[in-house]
Amino acid sequence: xxxxxxxxxxxxxxxxxxxxxxxxxxxxxxxxxxxxxxxxxxxxxxxxxxxxxxxxxxxxxxxxxxxxxxxxxxxxxxxxxxxxxxxxxxxxxxxxxxxxxxxxxxxxxxxxxxxxxxxxxxxxxxxxxxxxxxxxxxxxxxxxxxxxxxxxxxxxxxxxxxxxxxxxxxxxxxxxxxxxxxxxxxxxxxxxxxxxxxxxxxxxxxxxxxxxxxxxxxxxxxxxxxxxxxxxxxxxxxxxxxxxxxxxxxxxxxxxxxxxxxxxxx
Amino acid sequence: xxxxxxxxxxxxxxxxxxxxxxxxxxxxxxxxxxxxxxxxxxxxxxxxxxxxxxxxxxxxxxxxxxxxxxxxxxxxxxxxxxxxxxxxxxxxxxxxxxxxxxxxxxxxxxxxxxxxxxxxxxxxxxxxxxxxxxxxxxxxxxxxxxxxxxxxxxxxxxxxxxxxxxxxxxxxxxxxxxxxxxxxxxxxxxxxxxxxxxxxxxxxxxxxxxxxxxxxxxxxxxxxxxxxxxxxxxxxxxxxxxxxxxxxxxxxxxxxxxxxxxxxxxxxxxxxxxxxxxxxxxxxxxxxxxxxxxxxxxxxxxxxxxxxxxxxxxxxxxxxxxxxxxxxxxxxxxxxxxxxxxxxxxxxxxxxxxxxxxxxxxxxxxxxxxxxxxxxxxxxxxxxxxxxxxxxxxxxxxxxxxxxxxxxxxxxxxxxxxxxxxxxxxxxxxxxxxxxxxxxxxxxxxxxxxxxxxxxxxxxxxxxxxxxxxxxxxxxxxxxxxxxxxxxxxxxxxxxxxxxxxxxxxx
Ligand code: SF4
Numbered sequence: 001x002x003x004x005x006x007x008x009x010x011x012x013x014x015x016x017x018x019x020x021x022x023x024x025x026x027x028x029x030x031x032x033x034x035x036x037x038x039x040x041x042x043x044x045x046x047x048x049x050x051x052x053x054x055x056x057x058x059x060x061x062x063x064x065x066x067x068x069x070x071x072x073x074x075x076x077x078x079x080x081x082x083x084x085x086x087x088x089x090x091x092x093x094x095x096x097x098x099x100x101x102x103x104x105x106x107x108x109x110x111x112x113x114x115x116x117x118x119x120x121x122x123x124x125x126x127x128x129x130x131x132x133x134x135x136x137x138x139x140x141x142x143x144x145x146x147x148x149x150x151x152x153x154x155x156x157x158x159x160x161x162x163x164x165x166x167x168x169x170x171x172x173x174x175x176x177x178x179x180x181x182x183x184x185x186x187x188x189x190x191x192x193x194x195x196x197x198x199x200x201x202x203x204x205x206x207x208x209x210x211x212x213x214x215x216x217x218x219x220x221x222x223x224x225x226x227x228x229x230x231x232x233x234x235x236x237x238x239x240x241x242x243x244x245x246x247x248x249x250x251x252x253x254x255x256x257x258x259x260x261x262x263x264x265x266x
Numbered sequence: 267x268x269x270x271x272x273x274x275x276x277x278x279x280x281x282x283x284x285x286x287x288x289x290x291x292x293x294x295x296x297x298x299x300x301x302x303x304x305x306x307x308x309x310x311x312x313x314x315x316x317x318x319x320x321x322x323x324x325x326x327x328x329x330x331x332x333x334x335x336x337x338x339x340x341x342x343x344x345x346x347x348x349x350x351x352x353x354x355x356x357x358x359x360x361x362x363x364x365x366x367x368x369x370x371x372x373x374x375x376x377x378x379x380x381x382x383x384x385x386x387x388x389x390x391x392x393x394x395x396x397x398x399x400x401x402x403x404x405x406x407x408x409x410x411x412x413x414x415x416x417x418x419x420x421x422x423x424x425x426x427x428x429x430x431x432x433x434x435x436x437x438x439x440x441x442x443x444x445x446x447x448x449x450x451x452x453x454x455x456x457x458x459x460x461x462x463x464x465x466x467x468x469x470x471x472x473x474x475x476x477x478x479x480x481x482x483x484x485x486x487x488x489x490x491x492x493x494x495x496x497x498x499x500x501x502x503x504x505x506x507x508x509x510x511x512x513x514x515x516x517x518x519x520x521x522x523x524x525x526x527x528x529x530x531x532x533x534x535x536x537x538x539x540x541x542x543x544x545x546x547x548x549x550x551x552x553x554x555x556x557x558x559x560x561x562x563x564x565x566x567x568x569x570x571x572x573x574x575x576x577x578x579x580x581x582x583x584x585x586x587x588x589x590x591x592x593x594x595x596x597x598x599x600x601x602x603x604x605x606x607x608x609x610x611x612x613x614x615x616x617x618x619x620x621x622x623x624x625x626x627x628x629x630x631x632x633x634x635x636x637x638x639x640x641x642x643x644x645x646x647x648x649x650x651x652x653x654x655x656x657x658x659x660x661x662x663x664x665x666x667x668x669x670x671x672x673x674x675x676x677x678x679x680x681x682x683x684x685x686x687x688x689x690x691x692x693x694x695x696x697x698x699x700x701x702x703x704x705x706x707x708x709x710x711x712x713x714x715x716x717x718x719x720x721x722x723x724x725x726x727x728x729x730x731x732x733x734x735x736x737x738x739x740x741x742x743x744x745x746x747x748x749x750x751x752x753x754x755x756x757x758x759x760x761x762x763x764x765x766x767x768x769x770x771x772x773x
Binding site: 002003004005007008010011014025030050070071072073077085133134135136137138139140141142143144145146147148150151152153163165177178180181182183186187189190206211212213214217218219220237238240 | 368369422423424425426427428429430450451452453454455456458459463467470471474475476477478480522525533535536538539541542544545548549552556557558559561562570590594597600601767768769770
């Protein structure tokens, strides 16, 4: 008998029960920045952010566009009473404006409409789902975190989610990277090759907004939103496997109504 | 060897000197361009004991070409293609100047050259307008011609969860006579982007230049910045924290390579085991700093914070992890069917490895052992003990995996020492002030795949030029060399055993 058979039983059950049961690691994950208080008078917190994620409202209030946050932590270190890392894995949003905290007026209403139409599209694929991944100019970490979904801790097969090599069998497209022009055409072809209904998830702050590469360079388009219609926006630099799993279940309408500690469902 | 007999110019004189130094044992570490008002500056870097030296020659303003280095020094092959892509300069006598890191345009006409005067402003072309670069997906060059030859493109969209790259396999059947690599699909314009950043933000972009070596890139950038800023020494605790994160990053990368190799061999349980080990390393890293990739730790002048866990807990955890990993390594390296797949696969001859100055585990597996941590020590490495390295020279995928296991033990050894030291290192600041000012310096760090090199220039605290040279860029070209006798089914093994990142190569 191969020695690997017994090896597989070492360490007991390592697989998470999430989303059925809470998972301590997921609950304590350090996510994109939230606003916890008003800024001190005279200081401009927007100036510390390298990606322009922090903005000033018409009054003294500040907002953070989590879609631009690369979690560098500068704002949190410099203004600990104003900014904090969010806790949990629920950073994903069904709309791009939904990534702004505190929420913009009207976000809730828009979200409800988007959620309803997405639910209609995904009704057909709730049981077994196939994923395709395309790298559109990532730094290489998002691929590591997506691939980690296959390790025994996350084991997404237990949820009926599988990777497929062919766009023809894919229901969900996971796109990473800042939108490199070189990948625009191959990305488009993969998308076109997928049957309807299809879901696109922008995985990582680079894919959402271009991240540190900004709104666009001679080689990138400031995220993948200008190349494809995105259904789920997931910031993170990179987002951890749990946050990717959360985004997937959000897209599929398979999140329990109150997933433990994830703070989301935006 | 003389570059161009009878026609000595400042350029050929420099090339001859460089070729001479390489023949005398120094390693060619890269060739880079910098566009200035007084012409294009070509900078070649040579690595040796204790230092990296830079040798430069300036082309006259408006020069369209120069005599190529590649004919006298083959290792410059990709570097000169990149110069051609970015600056529009033609290295005369280069054997094949096809696009490497800039996508080919659909429309005919000149390529925008981001490095050329007035070319590729990093802003404003994000709309895909006239200045943007679009690839010509139909322009597939075929180098091997003849009846019955096939060109099989793999990529740029890959079948697994992988970074984008296109391998054009030109083959008459099962054997691979030639492999053409096209990395430009995911070119992001990183170098140009650095130029718009305040120097303090540079380290954040360095961390995202090649994510699987986030710490190594941050370190190489910080080392260059610290040289410019006149920082002689960073606080001892900061040096130790840097070592901890650099070695955890190495563990994660090597475990990832093992996971992919086991997966390629169809060993599902082994792949799950090494995937689990890698997850545990990522979680430990995350507990220490909040990022599973060690981001946000390194700042020019030191580190941003101490690890979020006590040194004693780190020692405990590292010990547990090492025992568990080593036990699986023993079984893996006793699985005959697995070893058979790796033995003789993707062989890089020692002579070629030395000639190319091959970096990291790929070089070490072919008997070429340059390791910046020992040859050009930085941070705390000078004061920490290394166990004697094992000699390998088989140059195949198996030797590369053996090197990774040696390095894994070495990394745990270093982590234990650094954590021990950290436990009673007292207190005090974790960073010293680092003024970026104006200057130019080279910095390096040994990443999981080999030496990362940064050539950095600043003016009044802003970056004016930053050229990261990842080991992936330097080593990836060797793919050309290792496929000649192997069949298509060896491909995943060779790719996993090289374990390189496309992001770092295509920039
Ligand atoms: S963590 Fe960094 S990127 Fe995110 S909002 Fe704060 S300063 Fe900006």
